[in-house]
Amino acid sequence: MSTVELSLGPNFFNWPNEQLVDFYARIADEAQIERVYVGEVICGKRMPFSDKVFPEIIERLQAAGKTVVVSTLALPVTVRDRKSIVELCEWDGLVEVNDFAGVAKRKGKPFAAGPFLNVYNEGAAQTLVNMGMESVCPPVELPMTSIETIAKAVPDLDMELFAFGRLPLAVSGRCYHARAHKLHKDSCQFICDRDPDGMDVTTLDDENFLAANGIQTLSNTVHATALTKDELIEKGVKRLRLSPHSLDMVAVINIFRDLAEGRIDGEECAARLRALPLPGQLANGYLTGKPGHLWLVD
Amino acid sequence: MSLETTQDSHLLELVCPAGTPAALKAAAEAGAHSIYCGFRNETNARNFPGLNFSEKELNAGVKTAARHGANVLVAVNTFARAGDTELWTRAVDAVAASGAHAMIVADLAVLDYAATHHPNLRLHLSVQAAAATPESVNFYAETFGVQRVVLPRVMSVEEIVRLNKEIDTETEVFVFGGLCVMTEGRCSLSSYATGKSPNLTGVCSPPGDVDYQENGGTLSARLGGFTIDCFTQGETAGYPTLCKGRFQAEGETSYLFEDPVSLNAASLLPKLHKAGVTAIKIEGRQRGKAYISQVVKAFRTAVDGLREGKTSEEEVSAMLASMTEGGRETTGAYKKIWR
Numbered sequence: 001m002s003t004v005e006l007s008l009g010p011n012f013f014n015w016p017n018e019q020l021v022d023f024y025a026r027i028a029d030e031a032q033i034e035r036v037y038v039g040e041v042i043c044g045k046r047m048p049f050s051d052k053v054f055p056e057i058i059e060r061l062q063a064a065g066k067t068v069v070v071s072t073l074a075l076p077v078t079v080r081d082r083k084s085i086v087e088l089c090e091w092d093g094l095v096e097v098n099d100f101a102g103v104a105k106r107k108g109k110p111f112a113a114g115p116f117l118n119v120y121n122e123g124a125a126q127t128l129v130n131m132g133m134e135s136v137c138p139p140v141e142l143p144m145t146s147i148e149t150i151a152k153a154v155p156d157l158d159m160e161l162f163a164f165g166r167l168p169l170a171v172s173g174r175c176y177h178a179r180a181h182k183l184h185k186d187s188c189q190f191i192c193d194r195d196p197d198g199m200d201v202t203t204l205d206d207e208n209f210l211a212a213n214g215i216q217t218l219s220n221t222v223h224a225t226a227l228t229k230d231e232l233i234e235k236g237v238k239r240l241r242l243s244p245h246s247l248d249m250v251a252v253i254n255i256f257r258d259l260a261e262g263r264i265d266g267e268e269c270a271a272r273l274r275a276l277p278l279p280g281q282l283a284n285g286y287l288t289g290k291p292g293h294l295w296l297v298d
Numbered sequence: 299m300s301l302e303t304t305q306d307s308h309l310l311e312l313v314c315p316a317g318t319p320a321a322l323k324a325a326a327e328a329g330a331h332s333i334y335c336g337f338r339n340e341t342n343a344r345n346f347p348g349l350n351f352s353e354k355e356l357n358a359g360v361k362t363a364a365r366h367g368a369n370v371l372v373a374v375n376t377f378a379r380a381g382d383t384e385l386w387t388r389a390v391d392a393v394a395a396s397g398a399h400a401m402i403v404a405d406l407a408v409l410d411y412a413a414t415h416h417p418n419l420r421l422h423l424s425v426q427a428a429a430a431t432p433e434s435v436n437f438y439a440e441t442f443g444v445q446r447v448v449l450p451r452v453m454s455v456e457e458i459v460r461l462n463k464e465i466d467t468e469t470e471v472f473v474f475g476g477l478c479v480m481t482e483g484r485c486s487l488s489s490y491a492t493g494k495s496p497n498l499t500g501v502c503s504p505p506g507d508v509d510y511q512e513n514g515g516t517l518s519a520r521l522g523g524f525t526i527d528c529f530t531q532g533e534t535a536g537y538p539t540l541c542k543g544r545f546q547a548e549g550e551t552s553y554l555f556e557d558p559v560s561l562n563a564a565s566l567l568p569k570l571h572k573a574g575v576t577a578i579k580i581e582g583r584q585r586g587k588a589y590i591s592q593v594v595k596a597f598r599t600a601v602d603g604l605r606e607g608k609t610s611e612e613e614v615s616a617m618l619a620s621m622t623e624g625g626r627e628t629t630g631a632y633k634k635i636w637r
Contacts, residue, residue: 075481076431077457085433101433104440118427118483120377120497123407141486141495146380153380169487170480173452174637176554180547185637201554202546203525205518210487212547212554217480219490285493291522292490 004232004260005239006253007035007160009137010071010096010114012042012168012213012243014192017053023244024057028064031253035239036061037096039071039088041114042171043214044081045188067094074098074116075171075215094134103131110134115162116171120146122153129157136160137241140167140223143289144235151236158238163225164252165243166198166211166218166279167292176212188214196246197279208280221283221293224273226266229259247277267297309605310567311577313371313470314594317349317584322359324587326366329598333363334371334402335583341389342373343404343426344583345500353392360397369399375424376500377405387411394419402448403427404483409442422470423447426483426496430457432464439467446470448579450481451561454634455569462574471570473563474593474618475581477630479541479556487540491522503539510535519543527558562627564614567600570632593621 008027015023027036038057040047054070061068072085076099089095089105097103098116112135119125119136128136135158138147151159175185177192177199192199198211198218208220225240232240240256242249255272258264264272270282285294314330316322325333336342338350351359360370372393378386386408393401394416401419403409404426412419425448429435438444446468449458453471462469480487482496489495492507503521511518517529519538526538536542541555561581563570570578578601580593596617603610630636 075428075452075484076433077453079460082431082433099431099434100427100429100437101431104433104437116484118377118405118497120405121380121383121407123378123383123410124405127406127410139486139497141489141498142380149380167486167490169490170485172480172555173450173631174479174555176547178637180550180552180554184635186634199547204528204544204546204551205525206546207524209524209545210490217487217555286489289493291493292486293522 002233004229004237005034006032006256006260007239007241008033008037008249008253009162009165009241009243010037010039010041012216012218013196013198013246014043014046014190014214015196015246016193017049019196020050021053021057023249025060026250028060028066030250032257033066033242033253035067035069037069037071037114039096041071041074041098041116042216043175043192044073044076044078044084046190047080047084069094069096069112071096071114072098072102074114075173076101077173103128107131112160113137115139115168119150122150125150125154125157129154134158135239137162140169141286141292144287145289147237148235155236159236160239160241161225161232161237162223163240163242163256164273165222165245166220167223167283167286168216168218168243169210169292170217172215172217175215176217177214180212211279219283219292220280221295222273222278222280223286223292224270224282224284225287226259226269226284227287228265229262232260245279247279251276308601309571310575310601311470312594312597312601313577313579314590314597315475315580315583315585316359316590317344317346318587319351319355319359319362321583321585321587321590322370323362324591325594326363326368328591328594330368330594332369332371332399332577333359334373334579335359336373336375337389337392339385339389340379340500341376341386343375343424343496343500344373345376346505346584349584353396356392356396356398370396371400371402371422372396372398373402373424374408375402375404375426377426377497378407379498383407387415390416390419400446409438409444413442417443420445424483425450425472428481428483430461430481432461435461435465435467439465446576448472451478452481452631455566455573455632456634458570458575459573468576469574470577470579471563471575472561472581473567473570473578474597475560477556477559477561477628485541491524491540493522503537508538557626557628559626559628561630562618563629563632564597564600564618565611566629566632567604571604589621592617596621
């Protein structure tokens with residue numbers, strides 16, 4: 001019988017090491033989740049800190065039977081950023097590539113593609129499968145019709161759907177945390193650590209709109225893919241990706257576990273998510289090709 | 299093909315936009331070395347109503363440009379829609395048949411099709427592919443034979459110097475016009491508000507999703523229903539391009555992402571040349587022929603001045619003075635302080 005797996009995406013935010021260690025320890029011990037992506041994908045400047053704890057985090061997750069995938073930077077800029085991608089791509093385990101620099105370095109060895117890599121169609125997917133891609137989480141703006149087309153045209157590929165969390169919408173050379181605090185990127189004081197789910201950005205008439213996280217811009221809303229298990233399988237989705245936030249992620253994983261195993265439907269999933277302290281309203285517009293901030297029900 | 303004499307005689311190739319056959323002619327007459335344009339459909343990243351070329355117009359445009367010694371580069375630089383990639387492969391075939399000098403591409407599927415079916419067609423990597431490291435540039439060069447890369451507008455001159463030392467591929471950089479503050483091809487802000495984006499539909503902050511609302515003497519410029527900026531009476535109301543809006547964060551109101559400025563790196567041409575850049579690019583396929591003509595003339599003066607070793611900075615600056623958005627301009631990420 002077909003199943004839908006769950007994965008925990010890479011953490012986008014600048015959490016202190018103790019929080020990272022505790023967070024992943026709890027995932028290892030309490031979360032029913034098949035796959036966990038770990039590693040810094042947003043800002044190379046954070047790596048000297050978090051790099052110190054990732055080896056023990058990986059060990060702990062692997063000991064708990066989770067498949068660990070090491071995620072790499074979305075926008076490598078400095079020599080150090082580039083070196084990190086080269087080194088991580090040499091890893092014998094599975095690596096998530098978020099920039100074509102990684103595809104080049106991984107050539108021949110299997111890799112997973114994250115949502116920062118532009119895989120918009122079956123041709124691009126097949127080209128990358130020929131180079132070793134075995135799993136893809138497509139860009140978040142891609143509608144379900146396109147995702148289904150890719151999944152069916154390239155059956156060897158594991159299709160992973162971004163299913164929970166603030167949407168990663170953009171990356172930039174500029175750091176918006178530094179800019180908002182009138183600091184320079186090179187002397188940013190790592191001020192992004194003040195916002196464990198991103199810095200709220202509202203419109204001039206006080207409407208919640210976006211969230212900044214260093215060089216990254218996310219949605220203020222929390223995207224939730226609330227399709228039923230049968231619908232997911234029918235559309236070729238192999239795995240749901242849940243993106244880490246500072247709320248109780250084990251509770252989030254439990255809700256999606258119930259969805260993935262067919263015990264609850266989308267409506268129930270959304271209702272249970274809303275009972276949690278989400279950083280924003282639920283949204284799912286992208287799935288039907290509509291504006292990403294909308295919440296649409298059938 | 300290009301006139302070799304033109305190619306040999308300049309230090310920096312001047313690449314200019316054309317949204318219409320009239321603009322192409324204006325750019326050619328004003329001294330563009332190369333002119334880029336796209337088809338009138340979703341295959342190019344400036345898919346605005348009333349713009350762009352039919353296949354027939356492209357064929358004629360290639361001839362017009364050639365008469366002035368200019369090359370035509372055709373942008374087929376959006377990401378092909380899943381299940382509907384024929385629109386893109388047909389565009390590639392049409393570029394190959396037109397005699398255009400090169401095609402500007404971002405999507406792997408389009409690159410793969412072009413490299414397989416038209417191995418002699420020269421490929422330039424679009425800025426929409428956001429290749430900014432030697433590893434990614436070399437990946438495209440080695441896999442698809444890409445000969446030039448248009449660099450994302452998030453790189454500093456120092457980074458361009460370093461990149462050029464490690465790649466054999468030619469580099470092209472934007473020097474004037476609109477400025478993306480987000481890495482191109484990696485930005486879904488527009489679709490988040492409107493459902494339409496550069497990667498999905500070839501548009502950003504599209505006019506059809508813009509409205510202006512008057513409320514107690516304040517004019518709100520909105521995109522997809524979100525207020526992007528507000529203007530009091532007497533202020534000039536700007537177009538609500540999402541990343542150039544005014545927002546609130548940390549209790550303060552500011553142009554958080556970028557001020558409503560446009561890029562002008564005219565003063566950096568000597569540095570860019572020294573950095574090993576092959577070509578400089580002017581943004582603005584949505585611009586009319588009068589604008590194109592004036593900006594192209596200014597940059598041609600600058601490029602010729604550079605070749606002749608004379609300073610034309612003041613003259614060029616005067617020629618460009620009225621052409622920047624709201625008169626405000628920036629050298630963008632080329633200077634590291636921008637970050």
